Amino acid sequence: MSPIEPARAKTAEVERFSGWGNHPVVPAKLQRPERRKGLRPVGASSLARGQGRSYGDAALNSLGTLVLTERLDRLLGFDPKTGDLTAEAGATLEDLIEALLPLGWFLPVTPGTRFCSLGGCLAADVHGKNHHVAGSFSAHVRSFELVRADGGTAWVTPQEDPGLFWATAGGMGLTGMVSTLTLRMKKVETSWMSVTHSPARSLDELFDLLDDPVHDAEYSVAWIDGMASGSSLGRGVLMSGEHAAPDQVPSGRAALDWSPERTKSLPFSLPSWALHPLAVRLGNSVYHWAQGRRGRFVCPIEPFFYPLDSIQHWNRMYGKRGFLQYQFVAPPETARATVRTVVQSLADGGYGSFLGVLKKFGPQGEGLLSFPMPGLTLALDVPMRHGIEAVLDRMDAVVADAGGRVYLAKDARLARAAFERMYPRLEEFRQVREACDPSSRLGSDLARRLGLA
Amino acid sequence: MTRGPVLILGAGSTIARHIGLELAQKGHVVVLAGRDTEDLAASASDVTIRTGRACLVQFFDATLEGAGRLAMEATERETGPLEGVVMAVGYLGSQEEAEHDPDEAAKVMESNYTAPARALLDVATVLESRGGGWICALSSVAGDRGRHSNYLYGSAKAGLTTFLQGLRARLVHSGVAVITVKPGPVDTSMTFGMGKLPLLAQPEEVASRIVEAIQRRRDVVYVPAPWRWVMAVFRLVPERLFKRLKL
Numbered sequence: 001m002s003p004i005e006p007a008r009a010k011t012a013e014v015e016r017f018s019g020w021g022n023h024p025v026v027p028a029k030l031q032r033p034e035r036r037k038g039l040r041p042v043g044a045s046s047l048a049r050g051q052g053r054s055y056g057d058a059a060l061n062s063l064g065t066l067v068l069t070e071r072l073d074r075l076l077g078f079d080p081k082t083g084d085l086t087a088e089a090g091a092t093l094e095d096l097i098e099a100l101l102p103l104g105w106f107l108p109v110t111p112g113t114r115f116c117s118l119g120g121c122l123a124a125d126v127h128g129k130n131h132h133v134a135g136s137f138s139a140h141v142r143s144f145e146l147v148r149a150d151g152g153t154a155w156v157t158p159q160e161d162p163g164l165f166w167a168t169a170g171g172m173g174l175t176g177m178v179s180t181l182t183l184r185m186k187k188v189e190t191s192w193m194s195v196t197h198s199p200a201r202s203l204d205e206l207f208d209l210l211d212d213p214v215h216d217a218e219y220s221v222a223w224i225d226g227m228a229s230g231s232s233l234g235r236g237v238l239m240s241g242e243h244a245a246p247d248q249v250p251s252g253r254a255a256l257d258w259s260p261e262r263t264k265s266l267p268f269s270l271p272s273w274a275l276h277p278l279a280v281r282l283g284n285s286v287y288h289w290a291q292g293r294r295g296r297f298v299c300p301i302e303p304f305f306y307p308l309d310s311i312q313h314w315n316r317m318y319g320k321r322g323f324l325q326y327q328f329v330a331p332p333e334t335a336r337a338t339v340r341t342v343v344q345s346l347a348d349g350g351y352g353s354f355l356g357v358l359k360k361f362g363p364q365g366e367g368l369l370s371f372p373m374p375g376l377t378l379a380l381d382v383p384m385r386h387g388i389e390a391v392l393d394r395m396d397a398v399v400a401d402a403g404g405r406v407y408l409a410k411d412a413r414l415a416r417a418a419f420e421r422m423y424p425r426l427e428e429f430r431q432v433r434e435a436c437d438p439s440s441r442l443g444s445d446l447a448r449r450l451g452l453a
Numbered sequence: 454m455t456r457g458p459v460l461i462l463g464a465g466s467t468i469a470r471h472i473g474l475e476l477a478q479k480g481h482v483v484v485l486a487g488r489d490t491e492d493l494a495a496s497a498s499d500v501t502i503r504t505g506r507a508c509l510v511q512f513f514d515a516t517l518e519g520a521g522r523l524a525m526e527a528t529e530r531e532t533g534p535l536e537g538v539v540m541a542v543g544y545l546g547s548q549e550e551a552e553h554d555p556d557e558a559a560k561v562m563e564s565n566y567t568a569p570a571r572a573l574l575d576v577a578t579v580l581e582s583r584g585g586g587w588i589c590a591l592s593s594v595a596g597d598r599g600r601h602s603n604y605l606y607g608s609a610k611a612g613l614t615t616f617l618q619g620l621r622a623r624l625v626h627s628g629v630a631v632i633t634v635k636p637g638p639v640d641t642s643m644t645f646g647m648g649k650l651p652l653l654a655q656p657e658e659v660a661s662r663i664v665e666a667i668q669r670r671r672d673v674v675y676v677p678a679p680w681r682w683v684m685a686v687f688r689l690v691p692e693r694l695f696k697r698l699k700l
Contacts, residue, residue, distance in 0.1 A: 010646035034467050034642045035492060071467065074499035085502075088495075099503045 009038055011065065020315050021055035022269075022322030023384050023412060026062035026445065034071045036088060039179050040151050042067065045443040045453075048177040050090060050117025054124060055325045056412025057445035058172050064443055067177065069119055075099055076180060083185040084142060089119030089178040096185070101258045101301070105185040106243075108140035112357075114306050119178040124409035125170035125370040129219035129241070129305070132362035136372050138169030139365055144181035149437035153179070158366070167432035170367035172408055174433055174442050174452055190255045192244035193219075193304040196296045203234025203343065207336050210238065210360045210376070218242050219304075220360070226346065226353025226380050234343050236358065241304055248298050260302045265312040269320045318383045324412055326392055327371075327379035329361060330404035335376035338402040342378060342395050349391050353380040368429040371407045379410065389413055408446065419450045457536025458482040460528050462513055462521070462572060465489055467641045468591070469541035470496045471660030477504040479664060481536070484528045486513035515542045516563065521572030525579055534583065537667065538576045540590035542569045543610075545643045548603045558605055565609035570616045577620055580629045588624075589632040589667050590617055594675065596635070597684045600700045621672060630670040634663050637680045652677055 009031050017028035033039050039048065045064025052059050059066070069090035077086040083105055085096060093107055093114040100106070111126040120126075122144065127136045134140070143157040146168060154176075158165045168175045198215065200206035206222055209215055217240035224236035249255045308314050315323070330338035339358065346353065357379045364373045371377075382388055396418040399406060405422035406414050420426060433452070440453050447453035459476050461469050464485035473483045477500045485493045485500075485508065493510045500508035509531055513524040529535060544564035551558040573588060580586040595603055596610030614633060621631035638650045639659050659676050666674040675681040690698075 010642065012646040012648075032642070032645050036495075074495050075502040076495055076498050078502050095503075 009033065009042070017060065017066075018052075018322065019055050019057060019059055019412070020053050021324060021410075021412060022315055022318065022320070023324065024057055024060070024445070025322075026057075026060055028060065028062065029065045030068055031065055032068040032071055036072055036179050039067060039069065039072060039089075039177050040147050041149055041177065041441045045441060047173050047442060047444045048089070048119060048123075049173075050120035050123075051092060051115055053113055053116040053120060054409040056410065057449065058124070058409055058411070059120070060445040061443060062445055063448070069117060069177075072179065073117075083187060084182050085185050086180060086182040087118055088180050089122075089144075090117050092117055093121070096183075097301075098258055100185055101188075101191050102256050104188055104256055106188045106191075106301070108184060108186045109134055109137045110305055112306065113309055115309060118181055118183065119173075122169055122178055122181060123171060123173045125365065125367045125372075126409070127361070127372045129221045129359065131372055132220070132360055133218055135362065136170075136365045136367070136370055138166075138367050138370065140184050140186075141169065142182040142184055144168070145179045146176040147179050148176045149439070149441040162366075163432050164436060166366045167368050167429050167436075169365070170370035170408075171429065171433075172369065172446060172452070173444065174447055175436050176442065188243045188256075189246055190244045190249050191257050191301050192249050192253075192255070192298050193241045193301055194244040194248055194296070194298050195239065195241040195304055198238040198240070199236075200238060201235050202231060203336075203340055206234055206236050206238065206358065207339075207376075210358070215240050222358040224343070224356035224358050224378070226343065226356035229347045233347060234340070236356070239304075244298050250298060257300075260306075261310045264310065266314055266316045269316040269318075318381070321384040323381050323383045324388065324392065325379060325381050325410040326395065327377060327407040327410045328395070328399045328404050329371065329373055329375050329377040329407075330399060330402045331373065331375040334402035334404070338398060338404060339376055339378050341398050342380075345391060345395065346380060346382065349387070351382050351385065351388055351391065353382060356380045368425040368432070369408065369423055371405065371409070373405070375404065377407075379407075393418075408450075411446070414450065416449065416451045456480040457534070458484060458528070458532035459537050459539060460484045460486060460511070460525065460535050461539040461541060462486050462524065462569075463515065463540065463542030464493055464496065466541055466543070467656045468636070468639060468659055468663075469539070470499075471656050472539055472541065472663055473508065474500055474503060475660045475664040476539075476667075477501075477506045477508060479668070480506070482507050482509070482532055484509045484511050484532060486511040486524050486528070488512070488514050515568035515572050519575065520568075521575030522579075524572075525576060535580075535586065537587040537589065538573075538580075539663075539667075540569050540573055540576075540588065542572070543591060543593075545603075545606055548605055551605045561605045562609045565606060566612040566616070569613060573616075573620065577624060577629070581624055581627045584627045585629060587630040587632060587667060587670065588617075588620070589634060589663065591634050591636065591663075592617065594635045594637045594680050594684055598687050598695070602700060632666055632671055633673045634666060634676060635673065635680065635684075636676045637683075652679060652683070 012030045014028045016025045018025045042065050047061045049059040049066045072088040072090035075087045109128045121137045125136045125138045146154050156165050220240040222236050222238045228235050359377050361372045400421040443453040459481045465487040477483050497508040497510050546561040592614045593610040595607035596614045617633045638644045639654050654677050662676045
């Protein structure tokens with residue numbers, strides 16, 4: 001008579017619930033299975049939610065139920081010959097790093113936080129600083145188990161069911177609930193990074209750095225000062241890195257080690273005056289000074305990939321009103337002009353940004369709704385303030401005209417018409433979805449906003 | 454550091470799974486025992502991948518005759534003599550339902566008292582004859598005082614607590630430690646959806662406190678610790694008043 005899953009899954013009702021951006025805030029009905037067999041669509045509309053690290057309304061379902069996967073976090077198998085790791089979809093990237101980095105295996109692709117679930121990474125088809133050489137997350141997923149809208153399960157591989165596989169990769173959870181997945185990990189010799197910081201005084205300099213093959217490293221991303229204006233507009237730092245060789249490991253330290261800094265927590269939301277543009281500008285200048293002068297150095301994996309993970313709830317720094325993150329990509333032909341227009345418009349409007357991240361993407365993957373495509377991607381945090389929505393609507397038009405697109409995992413406000421101009425394989429996605437969820441039992445606030453469900 | 458093997462009876466729960474992880478991290482070979490061996494195999498893989506330590510699975514159904522003895526024998530054929538046994542069998546059920554459904558009531562009483570106590574008698578006999586080892590059983594703060602809202606579960610846990618008290622006194626002479634754990638509400642499927650509960654603990658945190666208690670061979674621990682004082686106050690309220698409290 002071991003404890004068993006209760007016959008009736010219990011539902012918790014929460015008044016205020018949101019994604020990582022703390023905007024929008026909606027009521028939610030939650031279920032949280034502790035075993036895989038409890039992961040299934042419920043009621044008229046439901047959606048699996050992992051760690052809630054998408055920013056907007058991708059993991060919200062105010063008209064239905066959210067099935068939390070956080071308790072489905074077991075690591076089920078690891079093959080040290082291939083690096084194939086099978087785990088339940090609620091396991092986080094942190095779980096994988098903690099278990100496998102000491103053995104010499106790292107994530108093939110990682111976003112800027114390790115606190116997201118594997119299911120979430122697949123649903124958003126996340127990318128990392130190595131997109132130009134490694135592609136996005138789904139390129140390293142060998143197979144997954146999907147609980148379909150009708151409750152049946154299917155093992156999905158890109159070989160046997162490419163339609164369903166590539167609709168699920170980047171499909172924002174709308175093709176079913178991923179219960180387990182197999183990811184091919186990547187062999188590393190050390191848990192250290194050899195990093196180079198190259199400062200750029202203007203946007204043009206930064207573009208040139210990004211295009212210069214001298215700076216071709218396995219990982220590269222530029223930080224950009226979202227507040228600088230005039231001739232300093234778009235100044236920033238290109239950060240490139242490689243996994244360090246054993247002889248580069250600082251003496252006295254283990255080559256393979258995972259001992260992240262103890263995380264500090266931002267215990268409450270900061271008041272809105274903390275976001276005064278001057279404060280932001282000051283913060284940015286300090287950061288610019290600190291980063292631009294460090295040149296080449298070796299550091300552990302954690303600060304290179306996850307600089308913000310050391311402060312839990314850093315999203316609270318944007319106060320109770322929350323923030324939007326605006327991330328888009330524009331193809332090579334139009335990339336520079338588009339990035340310039342967006343940075344300029346936001347700087348002119350005084351919509352301050354602590355964090356601007358600029359990266360050059362590699363080839364497009366197969367995911368029907370996957371975000372990455374060749375070109376430049378820019379991500380900016382924008383605090384929620386009066387008038388911001390109109391400014392971003394204009395930016396959507398600029399991005400769509402440029403042949404680019406906005407990242408759904410960050411989005412809370414894109415209009416359906418603009419969305420439809422951005423994702424050329426949308427019709428294919430809709431066809432797969434129609435076939436696997438004809439009565440639309442899977443849904444999210446994002447899906448309804450964009451006409452996906 | 455390698456330590457002796459540990460058998461976890463009723464290892465299917467989230468708390469028990471984390472106790473297994475924690476024990477493996479401390480160097481024990483862990484055996485997960487329960488009815489759903491397929492699910493336990495997944496938990497065992499998880500323990501092995503995360504800790505690099507072997508973790509085995511054993512069928513165990515506390516309601517069957519001789520379940521404790523059989524599980525222990527089968528386990529020891531693989532692992533050699535056990536260092537300790539964790540009893541994590543339990544079932545909250547529904548008080549409301551149990552009041553009208555004798556089968557549900559019997560299930561609550563059996564899962565929380567008679568079945569675990571019976572299995573522990575088997576375990577105790579073996580450890581006693583060897584003159585060493587430990588038994589750690591999960592009771593509950595609910596057993597410290599009967600309340601309107603869960604007295605069936607509470608009374609069964611009270612029975613288990615008292616049983617463990619007596620067992621401890623019996624086994625102290627043969628060097629076997631008996632550790633009674635009384636968790637407050639833990640954030641698992643048992644409590645999910647009940648709204649904001651006071652001192653709600655996370656299963657990982659509870660598991661780590663339990664393993665600490667095992668290592669220190671404590672007699673009785675409340676988890677989290679403040680429950681000791683909360684329950685001490687609770688027990689002092691005169692029955693004449695207590696019976697009218699909506700608890």
